[in-house]
Amino acid sequence: MTGIWDWGYAVEVLPALLRGLQVTVLATLLGSVLAFALGLVLAIVLRARVPVLHRVVRAFVEFWRSTPLLVQAYVIYQVLPDVGITLGSLAAGVIALGLHYACYTSEVYRAGIEAVPVGQWEAAAALSLPRSRVWFGVILPQAVPRVLPALGNYVISMFKEVPLLLAIGLVEVVTVARQLSADSFRPVEPLTLAGLLFLLVSLPASILVRRMERRAGAG
Amino acid sequence: MPVEPMVVLDGVHKRYGDTAVLSGLDLRVERGEHVTLIGPSGSGKTTILRLLMGLEAVDAGTIHVGGRCLTHMRRRGAVVPADEKHARAVRRTIGMVFQQFNLFPNMTVLGNLIEAPVRVLGMSEAEATRRAAELLELVGLTDKTHERPTRLSGGQQQRVAIARALAMRPEVLLLDEVTSALDPELVAGVLRLLRLIGESSDITILCVTHEIGFARDFADRVLMFDGGSIVEDGPPERLLVEPRVPRTKEFLAAVLEGR
Numbered sequence: 001m002t003g004i005w006d007w008g009y010a011v012e013v014l015p016a017l018l019r020g021l022q023v024t025v026l027a028t029l030l031g032s033v034l035a036f037a038l039g040l041v042l043a044i045v046l047r048a049r050v051p052v053l054h055r056v057v058r059a060f061v062e063f064w065r066s067t068p069l070l071v072q073a074y075v076i077y078q079v080l081p082d083v084g085i086t087l088g089s090l091a092a093g094v095i096a097l098g099l100h101y102a103c104y105t106s107e108v109y110r111a112g113i114e115a116v117p118v119g120q121w122e123a124a125a126a127l128s129l130p131r132s133r134v135w136f137g138v139i140l141p142q143a144v145p146r147v148l149p150a151l152g153n154y155v156i157s158m159f160k161e162v163p164l165l166l167a168i169g170l171v172e173v174v175t176v177a178r179q180l181s182a183d184s185f186r187p188v189e190p191l192t193l194a195g196l197l198f199l200l201v202s203l204p205a206s207i208l209v210r211r212m213e214r215r216a217g218a219g
Numbered sequence: 220m221p222v223e224p225m226v227v228l229d230g231v232h233k234r235y236g237d238t239a240v241l242s243g244l245d246l247r248v249e250r251g252e253h254v255t256l257i258g259p260s261g262s263g264k265t266t267i268l269r270l271l272m273g274l275e276a277v278d279a280g281t282i283h284v285g286g287r288c289l290t291h292m293r294r295r296g297a298v299v300p301a302d303e304k305h306a307r308a309v310r311r312t313i314g315m316v317f318q319q320f321n322l323f324p325n326m327t328v329l330g331n332l333i334e335a336p337v338r339v340l341g342m343s344e345a346e347a348t349r350r351a352a353e354l355l356e357l358v359g360l361t362d363k364t365h366e367r368p369t370r371l372s373g374g375q376q377q378r379v380a381i382a383r384a385l386a387m388r389p390e391v392l393l394l395d396e397v398t399s400a401l402d403p404e405l406v407a408g409v410l411r412l413l414r415l416i417g418e419s420s421d422i423t424i425l426c427v428t429h430e431i432g433f434a435r436d437f438a439d440r441v442l443m444f445d446g447g448s449i450v451e452d453g454p455p456e457r458l459l460v461e462p463r464v465p466r467t468k469e470f471l472a473a474v475l476e477g478r
Contacts, residue, residue: 117321119317119319122274125273125274126274126310127314127339128307128310128335128339128387130339133338138325
């Protein structure tokens with residue numbers, strides 16, 4: 001069979017592509033966890049105006065947001081070993097994604113925190129609640145649900161950026177597709193399937209986020 | 220030795236940008252006294268409550284509550300402006316009820332009531348819940364214990380907010396226009412509750428209100444504010460009926476005409 005699309009070959013390469021997709025999803029999820037946690041810390045430091053520290057954080061966020069993810073991934077993977085920190089592709093990739101997206105999620109959290117009425121801060125102060133309780137008992141439980149859809153959108157765009165990490169040797173789905181194409185001289189099936197797999201994950205995810213948006217808007 | 224006043228303001232200055240809100244205000248409120256602050260908006264009366272609650276900092280002057288200084292503290296022998304921690308400790312004896320209720324919407328009514336007793340006073344959850352039940356009975360909302368505040372009417376929310384403030388067993392209670400955001404038919408229930416609390420406890424109460432009728436039978440003393448200072452100070456039966464200062468006369472006439 002010599003048409004432009006060979007079903008037999010497509011079926012043959014699918015398992016390898018699916019394994020690649022697993023890595024892509026794993027990198028996305030771990031990167032998201034890091035981005036959500038670190039972004040929250042950055043947002044709190046900025047809002048609480050911790051002396052000195054908040055200037056450092058602001059400078060870091062500006063700098064990190066203005067440089068490409070690819071360069072950051074290279075630095076983490078190839079330059080850090082010079083100072084004695086050697087990371088595998090996945091670990092370096094997750095850290096690169098997490099740091100990069102933390103700069104965006106911190107802005108998302110900031111918007112959510114600012115949307116909490118000032119009266120909530122005042123009521124918490126009037127009850128003498130300790131600072132940690134003001135954040136984790138009063139402000140964040142109101143701020144975070146509102147911004148979940150925005151955070152979800154960043155997860156999806158992070159998912160689509162994982163293939164960049166092939167530059168640091170992460171064997172994710174696009175890397176697998178490229179290798180298969182190179183080995184067989186048949187790029188159509190592996191690359192098409194890789195694209196479809198992305199679609200298969202990000203489309204339902206987008207629908208889910210839109211549904212969350214509607215619910216957040218209604219609530 | 221004479222009993223020390225509960226609240227003492229000495230030469231308090233406060234400005235927002237170019238506008239002086241309070242300029243050198245002196246005020247003494249005795250223990251258990253019920254004081255009503257009246258006056259046109261922008262006259263500085265709400266600012267006093269906010270300074271007492273530590274929501275704003277004084278520009279100059281001192282505030283003492285229960286004999287302890289709220290605005291300043293001693294550090295290595297020198298008197299310095301109070302830090303957050305010091306202010307929080309003094310504020311623990313003060314409760315405040317806001318115009319907009321400001322209940323925590325992410326917690327149930329019960330959650331709102333036990334939050335501070337558990338987290339700040341270190342009360343056990345069982346003890347705090349028992350006390351909350353008593354307070355909800357007092358404010359007549361036992362059946363709303365497990366509701367979210369957003370599902371209550373404004374009047375009910377405000378009664379929960381009053382219960383929440385009382386749950387901290389404050390020595391001083393600050394009421395900031397607590398009926399202004401309520402529909403007219405809900406005002407009476409809140410005022411009735413406040414009268415009950417005023418009669419049945421020895422709490423010192425500072426109350427900013429436009430309800431002149433309430434001011435008359437609730438307060439031991441009325442302060443008329445204008446332009447950041449107290450222009451008249453006296454018992455309600457005298458000040459509200461036969462004001463001596465023209466500004467008070469004008470204000471009362473305007474308020475009574477407005478209804």
